[in-house]
Amino acid sequence: MIKCVKCSEVDAIAKAGIIRGKQRYYCARCDYYFTLPAAEISIATNSSRKHQPTIVDIARELQISKSTVSRALHGHADINEETRKAVLDVAKKLDYQPNLLAYGLAKSKSLTIGIIVPEFINSFFPYVIIGAQEIANPAGYHVLICQSNESYQTEIDNTNVLMSSRVDGILASLTGKTPNVDHFKKFERAGIPIVYFNRVTTDVCASKVIVDDYDGAYQGVTHLIQNGCKRIAHIAGPQNLQICRDRLQGYKDALLHHDMELNESLIIYHDLNPESALHCAQHLLDVPDRPDGLFALNDPAAIATMQVAKEKGIRIPDELAVVGFSNEPTSALVEPGLTTLAQPMAEIGKTAVNLLFKQMNDTSDCFIPETKILKTTLIVRKSSLKRQF
Amino acid sequence: MIKCVKCSEVDAIAKAGIIRGKQRYYCARCDYYFTLPAAEISIATNSSRKHQPTIVDIARELQISKSTVSRALHGHADINEETRKAVLDVAKKLDYQPNLLAYGLAKSKSLTIGIIVPEFINSFFPYVIIGAQEIANPAGYHVLICQSNESYQTEIDNTNVLMSSRVDGILASLTGKTPNVDHFKKFERAGIPIVYFNRVTTDVCASKVIVDDYDGAYQGVTHLIQNGCKRIAHIAGPQNLQICRDRLQGYKDALLHHDMELNESLIIYHDLNPESALHCAQHLLDVPDRPDGLFALNDPAAIATMQVAKEKGIRIPDELAVVGFSNEPTSALVEPGLTTLAQPMAEIGKTAVNLLFKQMNDTSDCFIPETKILKTTLIVRKSSLKRQF
DNA sequence: CTGTTAGCGCCTTCAA
DNA sequence: TTGAAGGCGCTAACAG
Numbered sequence: 141m142i143k144c145v146k147c148s149e150v151d152a153i154a155k156a157g158i159i160r161g162k163q164r165y166y167c168a169r170c171d172y173y174f175t176l177p178a179a180e181i182s183i184a185t186n187s188s189r190k191h192q193p194t195i196v197d198i199a200r201e202l203q204i205s206k207s208t209v210s211r212a213l214h215g216h217a218d219i220n221e222e223t224r225k226a227v228l229d230v231a232k233k234l235d236y237q238p239n240l241l242a243y244g245l246a247k248s249k250s251l252t253i254g255i256i257v258p259e260f261i262n263s264f265f266p267y268v269i270i271g272a273q274e275i276a277n278p279a280g281y282h283v284l285i286c287q288s289n290e291s292y293q294t295e296i297d298n299t300n301v302l303m304s305s306r307v308d309g310i311l312a313s314l315t316g317k318t319p320n321v322d323h324f325k326k327f328e329r330a331g332i333p334i335v336y337f338n339r340v341t342t343d344v345c346a347s348k349v350i351v352d353d354y355d356g357a358y359q360g361v362t363h364l365i366q367n368g369c370k371r372i373a374h375i376a377g378p379q380n381l382q383i384c385r386d387r388l389q390g391y392k393d394a395l396l397h398h399d400m401e402l403n404e405s406l407i408i409y410h411d412l413n414p415e416s417a418l419h420c421a422q423h424l425l426d427v428p429d430r431p432d433g434l435f436a437l438n439d440p441a442a443i444a445t446m447q448v449a450k451e452k453g454i455r456i457p458d459e460l461a462v463v464g465f466s467n468e469p470t471s472a473l474v475e476p477g478l479t480t481l482a483q484p485m486a487e488i489g490k491t492a493v494n495l496l497f498k499q500m501n502d503t504s505d506c507f508i509p510e511t512k513i514l515k516t517t518l519i520v521r522k523s524s525l526k527r528q529f
Numbered sequence: 530m531i532k533c534v535k536c537s538e539v540d541a542i543a544k545a546g547i548i549r550g551k552q553r554y555y556c557a558r559c560d561y562y563f564t565l566p567a568a569e570i571s572i573a574t575n576s577s578r579k580h581q582p583t584i585v586d587i588a589r590e591l592q593i594s595k596s597t598v599s600r601a602l603h604g605h606a607d608i609n610e611e612t613r614k615a616v617l618d619v620a621k622k623l624d625y626q627p628n629l630l631a632y633g634l635a636k637s638k639s640l641t642i643g644i645i646v647p648e649f650i651n652s653f654f655p656y657v658i659i660g661a662q663e664i665a666n667p668a669g670y671h672v673l674i675c676q677s678n679e680s681y682q683t684e685i686d687n688t689n690v691l692m693s694s695r696v697d698g699i700l701a702s703l704t705g706k707t708p709n710v711d712h713f714k715k716f717e718r719a720g721i722p723i724v725y726f727n728r729v730t731t732d733v734c735a736s737k738v739i740v741d742d743y744d745g746a747y748q749g750v751t752h753l754i755q756n757g758c759k760r761i762a763h764i765a766g767p768q769n770l771q772i773c774r775d776r777l778q779g780y781k782d783a784l785l786h787h788d789m790e791l792n793e794s795l796i797i798y799h800d801l802n803p804e805s806a807l808h809c810a811q812h813l814l815d816v817p818d819r820p821d822g823l824f825a826l827n828d829p830a831a832i833a834t835m836q837v838a839k840e841k842g843i844r845i846p847d848e849l850a851v852v853g854f855s856n857e858p859t860s861a862l863v864e865p866g867l868t869t870l871a872q873p874m875a876e877i878g879k880t881a882v883n884l885l886f887k888q889m890n891d892t893s894d895c896f897i898p899e900t901k902i903l904k905t906t907l908i909v910r911k912s913s914l915k916r917q918f
Numbered sequence: 919c920t921g922t923t924a925g926c927g928c929c930t931t932c933a934a
Numbered sequence: 935t936t937g938a939a940g941g942c943g944c945t946a947a948c949a950g
Contacts, residue, residue: 189637189720192695194943205921210945218919235715237692241639242943244630245926248578261656261858266649270676282690285674287659301671303626306581326624331578443862469650473832475864583927594937599929607935631927634942 193234201230213238244306253496254284254302255311256295258339258412262440263468264485265313268337271489272311279497281308290412292317299323307332309496311489313339316378316412333499337492342382347499347509349492353383356481356516357390360463361435363479363518365398368526369433369461373406375420375445377437387437387465406431410441417444425452425460432460433524439464439471442478446523462523465516477521484514582623590619602627633695642885643673643691644700645684647728647801651829652857653874654702657726660878661700668886670697679801681706688712696721698885700878702728705767705801722888726881731771736888737900738881742772745870745905746779749852750824752868752907754787757915758822758850762795764809764834766826776826776854795820799830806833814841814849821849822913828853828860831867835912851912854905866910873903 195213199206204223211219212227230236244250253276257265273283284305288295295315302310303326310327312334321344327334328346337349364372374391377384388407395402405427410420421444424431436442442464446456454460456476464471467482491512499507584602588595593612600608601616619625633639642665646654662672673694677684684704691699692715699716701723710733716723717735726738753761763780766773777796784791794816799809810833813820825831831853835845843849845865853860856871880901888896 190718192719192943196943206944207922207946208920211920214945220919223919235718237689237715239634239695239943240693241630241633241695242926243945245628245634245928246943246945248926250630260649261652261659263650266655270650273676282673282675282694284671286671287662300626304629305671306628306630326626329579329624330581447862470859470862473836473859474862581927585927595928596930596938597936600936603929609935612935628927631942632929634926634944635928635930637942 192239193231193236194239195236197234198227198230198236201234202226248306249308250306251281252284252305252307253281253309253311253493254286254298254305254307256286256288256298256302257313258288258290258315260285260287261414262438263470264338264438264466264483267485268313268489268492271486272493273489274486275490275493275497288315290315290317292319296323299326303327303330309500310334311492311496312336314341314381315339316381316384319380333496335492335496335499337488339381339383341380342385345509347495348511349488349495349514350383350511351483351488351514351516353386353516354390354393356465356483356518357387357435358394359390359516359518360465360479360481361391361394362398363520364433364435364461364463364524365394365400367433367457367461367524369431370400371403371406371429371431372400372433372435373408373424373431375410375417375424375434375436375441376407377410377412379409384437391435410437414440417441418448421445421448425449425454430454430460434460434462436462436464439466439468439478439480442480442523443470443474446474446478457523457526461526467517467519471519472521474523476523479521479524480519481516482519483516487514581628582625583628584625586623587616587619587625590623591615637695638697639695640670641673641694641696642670642698642700642882643675643687643694643696645675645677645687645691646702647677647679647704649674649676650803652859653727653827653855653872656874657702657878657881660875661882662878663875664879664882664886677704679704679706681708685712688715692716692719698889699723700881700885701725703730703770704728705770705773708769722885724881724885724888726877728770728772730769731774734898736884736898738877738884738903739772739900740872740877740903740905742775742905743779743782745854745872745907746776746824747783748779748905748907749854749868749870750780750783751787752909753822753824753850753852753913754783754789756822756846756850756913758820759789760792760795760818760820761789761822761824762797762813762820764799764806764813764823764825764830765796766799766801768798773826780824799826803829806830807837810834810837814838814843819843819849823849823851825851825853828855828857828867828869831869831912832859832863835863835867846912846915850915856906856908860908861910863912865912868910868913869908870905871908872905876903 195206195209198209208223209227212224213231240251255269255272260266269285276283284302284307286298286301288298292315295318309332321341324334335347335349336344340348340350361372374388376388379385392402408420408424410416417440420441425448434445436445442462446462449456449460456462462478464478464480467480471478471480495510495512584595584598587598597612598616601613629640644658644661649655658674665672673691673696675687675690677687681704684707698721710730713723724736724738725733729737729739750761763777765777768774781791797809797813799805806829809830814837823834825834831851835851838845838849845851851867853867853869856869860867860869884899884901
């Protein structure tokens with residue numbers, strides 16, 4: 141008798157071919173396909189928590205003290221080579237895994253660094269995180285990732301989680317709604333270093349890793365001007381973020397330095413929520429005197445605008461030239477390819493962790509925060525090259 | 530005297546405009562732009578680790594015992610309402626944050642669930658993780674994310690990290706190179722539940738969350754057949770993964786059931802490394818008798834093939850119709866839009882955590898693993914609709 | 919070179 | 935309703 145995995149039906153079960161050498165079934169009652177792997181039929185697992193081997197177990201097995209075991213495990217200098225080997229052997233035999241909770245409690249350090257990002261759906265933050273891990277992991281640290289989901293409250297909650305987890309350092313990129321960094325003050329009070337990256341506020345006293353946003357924006361807008369754009373719009377971000385203010389300023393300065401009019405109605409503010417990008421695009425393309433160029437504060441906003449433009453039959457780049465920011469992989473895939481300012485994403489993560497480590501190892505009683513400014517590179521693709529040029 | 534933030538140069542510094550009301554400088558020696566925020570000039574932070582408030586601090590302040598504080602903090606029943614309030618007040622005043630390391634050590638549970646994914650650059654796994662967090666966080670658990678980077682060894686390392694972190698449960702999606710799950714056996718031995726999702730091996734005895742890959746593949750290939758494809762290729766995945774075997778089988782069965790020839794030379798194996806996708810595409814499109822349809826095991830592989838086809842001047846869909854798998858956001862952005870099989874990504878994560886919790890709370894000594902099979906949905910876009918049809 | 923002892927911060931009996 | 939005491943697993947002096 142075959143029973144449906146999903147609804148436990150036994151009658152309306154039909155055979156549905158053989159797959160991986162096993163009979164496949166179809167349950168007509170709940171519209172489910174399934175097979176019955178051997179595992180599910182016969183094997184059962186007791187899920188109650190078992191005792192995990194500890195250094196005491198190793199000590200008992202060898203009739204030595206647990207301190208000796210501890211020293212052996214950490215390759216301490218003053219230890220007999222024989223006993224060291226013996227300890228390592230037993231550790232391996234018992235499949236001993238150190239308990240990081242106990243280690244952390246005893247040492248007052250968790251070997252964990254916390255990282256708060258607004259989202260990790262787009263590629264930017266994942267690449268930063270990968271870069272961070274590339275430095276942190278070999279140094280014995282792992283990374284606890286929190287996403288604030290562009291919510292200020294969630295960001296606050298995240299700081300509390302990381303505080304409770306007793307992370308040894310923090311990497312943070314703020315939401316577009318974060319009015320101040322008071323919720324990070326507790327880390328400072330506790331002596332836990334913070335490095336802000338990418339999305340920082342203007343008023344923070346801490347190490348930072350950013351790119352030269354002003355310069356990138358300036359380059360991007362200049363590029364649009366040089367490609368014949370007369371009315372260049374800007375999708376700007378929340379002005380609590382330095383990054384957004386700098387990009388806006390770069391946009392403005394590029395216009396002014398090229399004797400072009402600065403039209404506030406061509407600046408539209410994006411709150412960084414995914415849906416908001418589409419609203420901005422709609423709004424921008426619906427006005428009677430439409431822009432013929434766009435510098436968007438990031439690639440997702442640029443791409444959203446390109447989508448909306450396509451739906452409206454607006455030709456890119458001839459009717460609307462577009463420049464984004466970040467060079468996320470997707471920007472190379474859309475049609476036409478998106479001109480954008482490449483950010484060294486992994487490099488940002490690496491630099492941030494290095495700054496963090498530097499601060500963690502700083503013994504002076506007077507640490508001076510550093511700001512690392514990385515360069516952007518203009519990547520020219522077809523979205524910005526008008527044909528008549 | 531202005532000193533370069535980066536190289537400490539003092540002479541070759543030029544003013545470079547005003548930004549955010551502050552003077553901006555340019556260092557000609559090291560090609561750096563910078564400003565000097567007030568913070569960096571004057572304020573200094575002592576980075577030595579400070580004492581964090583503990584329940585003992587609260588107890589001392591109120592002249593009560595730490596046990597009482599502990600009970601008050603957890604809303605224990607047998608506690609005087611007055612003292613409870615007093616404790617909470619002091620806790621708030623001191624900005625007390627419970628030490629999860631100590632909690633975990635005492636309770637033998639870390640309130641953490643570990644999650645191992647092969648990568649999080651593409652959108653699929655991030656969405657699954659977000660779904661997982663949506664269930665885990667409200668339940669008081671946080672998620673420790675590890676990426677194996679498609680490396681078997683890294684996956685093994687990850688299991689050790691999670692073991693050391695004493696996670697209370699595991700969610701895992703395997704690499705394409707993982708030959709067996711021996712490295713997960715230690716969790717079973719320790720009574721730590723595991724739920725595999727998406728990428729599972731055939732021989733595991735554990736709860737799983739998958740989609741009906743066979744059915745999805747069958748649908749996708751049938752769709753290609755119905756749209757006039759005569760020679761349908763398949764970019765398949767590593768055959769250690771059930772998901773890849775099922776998709777391959779769905780492909781084969783769809784061809785056979787429609788009386789089409791099964792040509793092994795049209796099946797090409799992708800090892801799931803990003804570069805490999807391009808090789809597969811190259812290989813596939815270089816053969817003399819080129820396919821006129823492609824079912825790729827995932828969207829990134831499908832999109833890579835579309836890129837290569839474009840470079841070669843092969844028209845999509847007329848010369849090559851393409852179907853992917855997963856419905857990652859990018860698939861809607863490429864040109865033409867990619868026909869694909871939508872997976873309920875967040876739902877996979879939620880379901881996996883729910884299964885995990887179920888297993889964690891299972892007190893019977895004989896737990897029976899469950900497999901949840903979610904449905905896929907064919908999303909038809911232009912990449913598969915040949916014009917003559 | 920090794921053992922003893924005393925914590926790290928919290929929870930949980932057991933008594934009162 | 936509260937306090938005292940012991941333990942979670944590990945590290946770190948301090949003695950030998």
